[in-house]
Amino acid sequence: MQLKVTLTKVFIVCFLLLQSNLLAQRNFDDDQIESMKARVSEIVIENKKLSQVMVDKIFSFSELGFHENESSNYLTGILEKNGFKIERGLSGIPTAWIAKWSKGNGPVIALGSDVDCIPKASQYPGVAYHKPIVEGAPGHGEGHNAGIPLNITAALAVQQVMKENDLEGTLILWPGIAEELVASKAWFVRDGLFKGIDACIFTHVSSNMGVSWGASSGTGLISVEFTFEGDAAHAAGAPWRGKSAADATELMNIGWNYKREHLDPLKRSHSIISDGGDQPNVVPSKSSIWYYFRDITYEGIMEMFETSKDIAKGAALMTGTKMSYKILGTAWPRHFNKSIAETMHKNIEVVGLPDWSEKDQILAKAVQKELGNKSLDGLANELRPLGLPVERPVSGGSDDIGDVSWTIPTVTLRFPSNIPGLPGHHWSNAIAMATPIAHKGVTAGAQVE
Ligand SMILES: [Zn+2]
Known part of the structure; x- marks a missing residue:
């Protein structure tokens, strides 16, 4: 534990790519770089309460694709208060927006994540059986309520460190609107949203922390x-x-x-x-x-x-x-960037998985039992290795981040805010998403990012 805390303080990295590009221009030595990274991590941890409130708010809005009105208003409001300039109605989509904060020149990094929810997945958080908040209503049965709060937490910390150290660069945040309908990112790409952006870090909820490079498992699709x-x-x-x-x-x-x-x-x-x-x-x-x-x-x-x-x-x-x-x-099928993934994976190894409490584990095991899972292992306690390009293709789901990944260097950070072994797109996937499990996963993910 002591070792983990010390390492966390010394090494935790936020936007390593951004930082290392910037820092190279200014010739900081390793100690200076590490201390700036430690400062970023410190701010992420200080902002734990803000992350928790954002995660829970988006959970409570539970808006379907193209209806992300309250979620978008709330998230852009926080960014606006922190000096980001917001452009709304991107690509003719009323709930789509882009938030930008610049300080001089330097690299331009975009942080993206989805925000829409799943039909009929309404569910009380922290309750280990099917109990809708509103019968038949949509709910966050995929966990898209946590990704943008994670990105905002990370961005605010980096923004502060950039100010404190007079670092130049641009931070951009954008939402994957209607991801469940794979309906917005191709429009963003075609309309030039990613022109002039050096790299994109995308985040997606998972039951472990990980990143991969090259061809990823899963598919592309056409919805017709x-x-x-x-x-x-x-x-x-x-x-x-x-x-x-x-x-x-x-x-x-x-x-x-x-x-x-x-x-x-x-x-x-x-x-x-x-x-x-x-x-x-x-x-x-x-x-x-x-x-x-x-x-x-x-x-x-x-x-x-x-x-x-x-x-x-x-x-x-x-x-x-x-x-x-x-x-x-x-x-499009996804293809991720090697050097960002390798850099990010080092951060993952330093930050590690959250320290789950006994209560977190009891909830996770109860949900696994309720769902009839064979293994009742609770929450993830072991990190997975860096994901390599799939040698034999593996079928499965899709994400229109694929379109972005073929446009600019991109990775997806999977962060540990959910319970392993659930069916996905299901009320049970919402249970953890407004509990300390989700909150801890977001703080860990923001430290890595
Ligand atoms: Zn998703």
Whole structure:
């Protein structure tokens, strides 16, 4: 413990990349660099209360993608109070913003994280069984309430140290709006948000602390909604006059599910019927089905998309309906920067995992038990090694940070604010997210960042 505290004081690093670039210009010696890093860490720890309040506030707002109004107002308010200039409505998205603070020239570092939540995941924090705060309401069942509070905590500490030591540079913060819909980052990239930025540090909640470089596990995707339009009619009185759009949706669903048998196992696809018609006695004149098509390569994603269009055309032909489609979101597979990841991993080893209390562990094990997990190991006690490029591709989820990672040097810092072994996108993933588990993970993550 003593060793850990001492090391933390001496070595804790915030924005090592930024610092080392800046410090190189000024020729600071190692001791001076270390003492500035220690000061950054000290400020992060002093701001523990602020981090906790921010994490809990965003948890309480629990806003779905594109509805992050209160969350965005609150977070930009804090940044504004601390001298950041805010630009709102980025890329025509009302809840999107960018916050900038500059001191002279020097490197420009962007810190990003998501902020939206999950439908029907409302959950009381700290309660180890399903207990919604509001029945049926959205909730932070992914833990996106913690990432921007972490970035703000880190940014305020670095800002202070830059002022104290007359260091030059620019800090930028930005939100991954509607990440669950993979709907904003590609727009930000296309609209030039990342032009002139030297590097991006992205943060995402996890049950351990880690960073990786090169090709990451997981997929990219295209999110597309197919809509069929037919003709309404009295479903009992004159069904022969109707053309059912819902029939087209069902046929497309059947067609794609036959295709699914022949997909490479790395490919993933899932869908919901977003409009199944209005009521049984009216032949549905309009119906929609919404797909995520995922693969580990761009070519694979596009191949699935092309096939899906053919299946949709077939469904329209069979039912005499008209088909159209709308792309709702996209994400490239992720590829992260080696030198930032290696530097960050050294910081991770120095900071280590939080000191979990007995109560933290009891809650974690109770949640694992409630979910029927085989192992009831509680919270992570051992760091993982630096993540290397995946040798054999691994399928899984996507994040539109992939688009940013192909644009400027980027890494994702995974920070330990949640309980291991949970299903994800689920009410149980919200339980820890406004408790000391989340707060401690954010403080540790901000020290690393
Ligand atoms: Zn996420």
